[in-house]
Amino acid sequence: MNIQDYISSGIVESYVLGLCNEAEKQELETLLPLYPELQAELKDTEKALNMYANSFEKSPNPDLKSKIFAEIDSLEQADIQQKETNSLQIKPKFNFAIAASISLFVLSFAGNIYLYNKWNKANQELIVLNESNRVLAENQTKNLVRLEEIQTQLAIVNDNSFKKVDLNSIQNKTEKLATIYWSPNKKEVYFSCNKLAKPEDGSQYQLWAIVDGKPVDAGMIPLELSDSIFIKMKDFSSAQAFAITLEKTGGSENPNLEKLQMMGGI
Amino acid sequence: MTKTLSIYNNEDSLVLGLKSRNRAAYNYLYDNYNKALYGVIFRIIGNEELANDALQESFVKIWKNIDQYQESKSSIYTWMLNICRNTAIDEMRSKGFRKSLQNDSIEDVAQKADEVNQHSPKTDQIGLKDLVSKLKSEHQVLIDKIYFEGYTQEEVSAEFQIPLGTVKTRIRAAIQNLRQITK
Missing domain, CATH: 1.10.10.10 (Winged helix-like DNA-binding domain superfamily/Winged helix DNA-binding domain)
Known part of the structure; x- marks a missing residue:
């Protein structure tokens, strides 16, 4: 992208004045951490308009301040009560997840015991039963791994500290290709694939976190993907955006912005 | 605007104070920005009583929505000005003043x-x-x-x-x- 052309289109002024549509707004906000000249332009535009606003200075009623703070006091009380109610509402969801996983575990475990008893009683069916037992145990392990995955995903989705960042295609901005779940508190970053084209031989997708205006390697996206699995990426305690570029297999030190595939701001 | 000497002269500390709902930070905010914000609202509405109400509504909105403010996207002052402008413009529209100005x-x-x-x-x-x-x-x-x-x-x-x-x-x-x- 030629950033000078982008700036001279007048997009920054329209953004500051609140005239941009949602797509234009998102585009500017994701480009912002990548281009210092865009940040400077935004700052200067804001400054000029703020000085213009300042030139209209006028004093409100002297008693307005106490009225405002009285209203804030009463809202603060209501806010505290609301938070208490919210924390009560979150618990049942989590309990349900635990209950569901335990009962699934108990069910598959009970199945195993049943087979074990039968195997003891019927020696002549030993070979047949042995085989079915093995299959069942294998399925059980698979199920347990899958269950664990689902539990992790469920916990992430239910966890309020996780922010959901949609990564939209650069070519077609309305197309959501992947989602990042990121918790600044826990620092954890998870990648969830939505619709990702298979990379050409010799290339691989690489995730970048934009931290203080600079792209930082956030890990490689595995070549083989299953669309429902959350992949844990590198930890970050702060980031303003996430972006994915196509790099050589194994990744690069610095992102190739020509091959920017998708991005999403926080 | 003449600013008083305060730790909140630093924009980062001010934002931190506001986001943690620190009363001193909101005091500072009101004392230093009330004239500028009111000036913009009054310029839009043109009536003192309604403009005072709109500043109260705007200031409470700032308090309520401070978590939505993101430092990377705009300065805190621009964000507050936008809240005031939108509140005042909405007030005008709800009263049907918009049309006469448009003409x-x-x-x-x-x-x-x-x-x-x-x-x-x-x-x-x-x-x-x-x-x-x-x-x-x-x-x-x-x-x-x-x-x-x-x-x-x-x-x-x-x-x-x-x-x-x-x-x-x-x-x-x-x-x-x-x-x-x-x-």
């Missing part, structure tokens, strides 16, 4: 702007005449329509009879002019 010709609005400049109170709006008189009147009218009356790009296109595709560059020219004189 004004460009000349009428330019005339009104001149009147404001000439009759501005000496203390509060001392900088206005200097600043606005340096701004080309066509640029001022355009900025005021958007900034104080909430015109959309489509409305600017219709009112000034310019193609929608060139509205953004026209606005840019006006702001460039403003940037030059506020340097």
